[in-house]
Amino acid sequence: MTAHAKTPCELHRSRLGRRDILKLAAGMARGAAVGTGLLMPSIAQAAFSNSKTGTAPMSQNAFVYTELQISAPFDQVPWKKINDAIKAQPGFINKTWLSGLGNNSAGGIYAFDSIENAQKFVTGYFPAEARNFGVAQTTRVFDAMATKEASIDLNSVHYGAKPTTKPAAFVYTEVQLHVLPFDNGPWRTFNPVLKLQPGLLSKTWLSGLHTGTVGGFYAFDTIKNAQRFALDYFPTETRQLNAAFYTRVFDANATETASRDMASPFYG
Template sequence: MNRKNKIPKFIFYMIALWTIFSTAHAEEIMPKAFVYTEVQNSVPFDQIPWKSRNPIISSQPGFISKTWLSGSGNNSVGGIYSFDSIENAKKYVTKFFPNAVKKQGVAHTSRIFDAVIVEKASRDIGSAHFGGKISTKPGAFVYTEIQVNLPFKNVPWQQRNPIIKKIPGLLSKTWLSGVNNTVGGFYAFDTLENAKQFAIEVFPKTAAKMNAALYTRIFDARLVEHASRGMDSPFFQ
């Protein structure tokens, strides 16, 4: 009799634990801010001491995930990160990261983006940062940013997403909205060839229609898989 009474309690206890875990996990994968960084260097990724860097980076306040980036053709080094708040993202790009790069004696680029405002648009296009499942391991990443001041509520993403989804080799896109209202995106592609076609041939035409300058980068995703897995990258689950 006692055993029968204990079974429901045990089941209830397990359900409660599962609910807590699920809620915590859901919160972990819902970023409030994105950070993009790129260091002005040329270092083959197999020479990057990522094993020693990962524990330091992941211990920064508000850190959720990082996908390492290795520039195609120039071996620049960078990352796309997610954070739990814009405040912690700002701490990272104004304090930790500049001090780390300064030790290398090189310049760098960093950007902060509001992740909350782009969630709906990004989910609609399969963003890995918002739970989207990609069909295959990415072969390349593309980062884009257009030099405009355009609040994201005025970005016609409902019209743009169906067009973007048809781009050859596209696996995922996360829309980016800068804290100063620049507009961009972080894309995963199946191959470097398709990534290059998009970044070199397609995207500049979009920026030209907006009569604005642009910033594009292509990265080899194959080189960074192992390092990124250790940082909870949503692209290498």
């Protein structure tokens, strides 16, 4: 058969090959240099170069992302009651609460000891919680073992890195690509560029269970830097991948107390 160039649709349906990654790296370098103007030394750069990673206290094998379609200031969310219920869920390790910037949605990023327990959570407990609020919901399950190496390289607190700066904002991203296995994807190309983003404290890479979507959960030192990343830089990254994407920015200050109660790794 005659070889032919991949179409965008074919690229989306297949894993990214070495040639695609090399093209992507070149495009990112050009876009970063002349497109956003954001590739300057980050104030968080020292945290990456001096960070010490260790062994996480419990072994997580899955992450869960949730978001409820509500609009309520976080101090009106009954988080204490919810925390007690979630702590009793099988395999639960920790949760970082999320409060949507601008829309006051409520959600979280969770670690579980197994994919099976994460699936039980998103098919059993969480839909019932959303039903109690009378609202629609979003859930995602991610394979935590697939992204361990890539996440450790970005100072991920979910894999034992010790936080040196308290986050002021979180960003969640997900890209409409199918990349399985995750290690064949372009994370080695992206990580050096991500380390230069202003105010980035850490990133946990995410690989969608069954779907192979790629994304991440980021911590930033300020809301301004988180918005700059979500609005200015991230669209240039997905443009190079020719893919649709999903982003959310969250106010970390609003949820600190609730997250500490759930052993969030962002607070030591």
